[in-house]
Amino acid sequence: MTGCGDNAAVSLDAGNDPADAQHDVDAGPKGDRWFMESGKILALREQAGIYLDEGRAEEIDEMIRRARLLDIDAEGVNFENIFARPAAMMDRIYLQSTDPEMQATWERGDIETGNEELNVLLNSLEPTKIETATSYLVQLWFARWVDIPELEALLNEEFSFLYASLVCHCMDGDDIELVEEESQARLTFHFRWDDCQAGCLKDHWWEIVVPHDPDLTAELVDEGGTPLPP
Numbered sequence: 001m002t003g004c005g006d007n008a009a010v011s012l013d014a015g016n017d018p019a020d021a022q023h024d025v026d027a028g029p030k031g032d033r034w035f036m037e038s039g040k041i042l043a044l045r046e047q048a049g050i051y052l053d054e055g056r057a058e059e060i061d062e063m064i065r066r067a068r069l070l071d072i073d074a075e076g077v078n079f080e081n082i083f084a085r086p087a088a089m090m091d092r093i094y095l096q097s098t099d100p101e102m103q104a105t106w107e108r109g110d111i112e113t114g115n116e117e118l119n120v121l122l123n124s125l126e127p128t129k130i131e132t133a134t135s136y137l138v139q140l141w142f143a144r145w146v147d148i149p150e151l152e153a154l155l156n157e158e159f160s161f162l163y164a165s166l167v168c169h170c171m172d173g174d175d176i177e178l179v180e181e182e183s184q185a186r187l188t189f190h191f192r193w194d195d196c197q198a199g200c201l202k203d204h205w206w207e208i209v210v211p212h213d214p215d216l217t218a219e220l221v222d223e224g225g226t227p228l229p230p
Contacts, residue, residue, distance in 0.1 A: 034091060037145075038064055038084035042178050044147040045084070050154060051124075052145035060178065067187050067208040067218045074191075074206070074228060082189050085175040088148045088166035094137045095130075095155070096163040106130050106138040118159055125151075139167065172200040185210045186221075193229070202226040 039061030047053050068079045097103045102113050111130050113119050125142035133139040148166055155164035173196050177188040188207045192200035207222040
């Protein structure tokens with residue numbers, strides 16, 4: 001496969017072109033543990049471009065670390081096991097082409113498309129494999145951290161011969177929300193349970209303020225939702 005380049009005609013938002021990532025750092029989801037990378041998931045959730053802002057992800061990870069230092073009375077709840085919830089699977093996307101030759105190539109396991117702009121974009125994702133998912137769709141697996149909903153929209157808007165779709169999580173669960181303010185960040189940790197395959201029925205949350213000044217400590221400012229189970 002060819003390496004990614006800087007000459008794509010497709011607009012990639014906010015200066016985030018295929019050369020932006022530091023590939024020795026931005027290695028992408030690996031194995032089954034990518035869902036634990038809350039800083040990266042929250043950075044992608046708030047940013048405009050499709051490629052991860054690694055510096056911002058590190059800042060958020062540090063804020064989460066400081067928030068978790070608080071001694072919160074929540075028996076049976078481990079804050080270390082509450083992670084930000086991505087909108088979809090972060091290491092793959094469904095594709096289908098109306099170009100029969102392109103589709104057949106994908107179904108053979110070759111990521112080459114015959115379209116220079118699309119090749120640049122797909123190669124920039126650091127693809128690892130492509131395989132048939134259903135009788136109509138293929139599943140592209142990739143290593144690079146990207147905003148999946150933005151990638152889905154970009155592929156569908158820029159390439160008329162292409163259909164792209166998220167790979168659903170298909171289960172609700174815990175989450176972390178982040179709101180940035182002038183001198184602090186507001187993190188809300190959600191602990192959710194009860195029928196989460198269909199959509200969690202119960203949600204208990206803690207709102208923690210983390211000052212931007214690293215010399216100041218985080219503070220629990222609010223708590224609510226469903227009472228914790230005994």
